[in-house]
Amino acid sequence: MTTADQRIREQFPLINTNSAIYLDNAATTQKPQCVLDAVNDYYVNHNANPMRGLYDLSMEATAAYEDARSAVCELIGAERPEEIVFTRNASESLNLIAYSYGLHNIKADDEIIVSVAEHHSNFLPWKNVADHTGAKVVYWDCEPDGSFDLNTLHGLINEHTRLIAITQVSNVLGRVNDIRAVSDMAHNAGAIIVCDGSQSVPHMKTDVKELDVDFFVFSGHKMYAPMGIGVLYGRYKLLDKMPPFLYGGEMIESVTKERVTYAEVPHKFEAGTVNAGGAVGLAAAIGFVKDLGYPLIEQREKELTKHTFDAMKEMKYISIIGAERAEDHMGIIAFKVEGVHPHDVTAIFSDEGICVRAGHHCAQPLHKHIGIMSSTRVSFGVYNTFEEADRFLEVLAGIRGRMGIH
């Protein structure tokens, strides 16, 4: 373990005290002490119901919450903090867009293009919109190497296309998609683009202006923040015209028996008491990521991925899903062990104290497209080390033998 490894690892209490080798970072990451401290400090020193009171504590709580919004705004390059809506997670953000924008702007005979690699969270809300409106969901299939061919998209876009939903990085393939090109094609067709940044924001610099996306979402918990805080970015002019998603407190300007005036964006979308502690934790996580810096995070994760990927390529009975090159796997490698079901693969890893994920990873259409039921996935975070990767590889190499296959 290098001193750089140590300096990062000692910031994560669970990594320090738990003997498990945690390689399921695409599902959720562990939390650094600075995030835990920030949440603790919020509740110990500043807690009150934000937005509601005129006393000092409530104003402090409001400020902490709004500072977090600004931190997110800066992180992803939004034009103004009002374009950031706090939600519980990426799934809620996507549902908000589908219910509020989708149901009111998409009509019968319209078409919604969804990439086949989407997490169910960026597919089911659109299927629901289609079911309600009579619109059609059109799949954009990927190539065998997990890439998306823009020519194929070109063939799918027509005058009915209203919306394109695509992830920046798939949680199975790990490949970075060319979102800017998709945005340009969507806009040329008069459609909008909804981009899922759940697996990109934790690992690489993202900029919603450069990507030119209309909506962008991610979850805090996959980028070292607490669970229960997520982000929706939307272009101001779109958000401004959208109706509320949930109704309740803090999202109105005035209510009489006859008439309701809704609050301004983003509060219109944040009904009820907000997760201020979570937002403060997210701001601290953003601070953590910025202190390390994306270049360092990317470099560490790329080296680990390459080391692991190249060794797996040498193993005869392992097949990796998606790209042939380590460079096209953003910290994520999903694979099959010939003759062994992914659940058994994962159980053997678990016996050895290694946490990896088995299943369809909430991406069933993708697995079906590739022609498999499920896979095992290893995914790296910034605290993982070469020693951990080697231990993973060692166990992997012995799996068939342990299942009685010789």
Place this chain on the structure above:
Amino acid sequence: MSETFYNEIINEHNLNPYHKHSLEDANFSLEGVNPSCGDDIILNLKVDENGIITDGAYEGDGCAISQASADIMLDLVIGRSKEEALRLADIFMRMIKEGISDEEKEELEEAGILESVSHMPARVKCAVLGWRTLTEMFGEE
């Protein structure tokens, strides 16, 4: 740390299942699935006019535990009456979920080795898939 569950018996039933094939003249057939895992079996049984299971087989795809457990189950229930099979399935389920007496465990014969699954909550569904399917199959009558 590593209490390896995959012993020879499980591996053998998984790799060389005796009952994994089609059964043309089955008169009972039911599919059992664990949607979250992707385990999927089709259980086929031949039951004669006296209610005796004269033959049985399964087809499908799933983890070693789901497949081996179904194979072991068929070893146990072929040649027995439906009522006996249901009673044994009930003992098996209780073994996994709450625990059973030594006498009961003896009745399960080889299936008793799956007892350790009771300590693996994530695998319980896999182990009981075949048995649950059998119970549903006869329960629906």
